[in-house]
Amino acid sequence: MKYYRFISETQIEPYDKGYAVVDDVQISHPSADVLLRIGVKPLVEGPMPEYNEETQYVEHYFVENETEIVKQYRVCDYPKEVIDDESADA
Secondary structure, eight states, rough: OOEEEEEEEEEEOOOOSSEEEEEEEEEEOOHHHHHHHHTTTEEEOOOOOOTTTTEEEEEEEEEOOOOEEEEEEEEEEEOOOOOOOOSOOO
């Protein structure tokens, strides 16, 4: 299982070190419980929502809870109209 550190709703950082520092003590090959103590958590993927591919798209974001980071999805509508600046009358 891969572990990550939550940075923001749009960013997580992989934790690929083979150690953890807890209370000024370096622990080699830390357990999941030790990683949790330093804010490093497993990534869990939420369900992909249904959407209309012709009029909508999906973007992901991250939510952190006490034991994991969840990758969730939101459905967004494509813009209704795109104006080309070069062909628009001034």
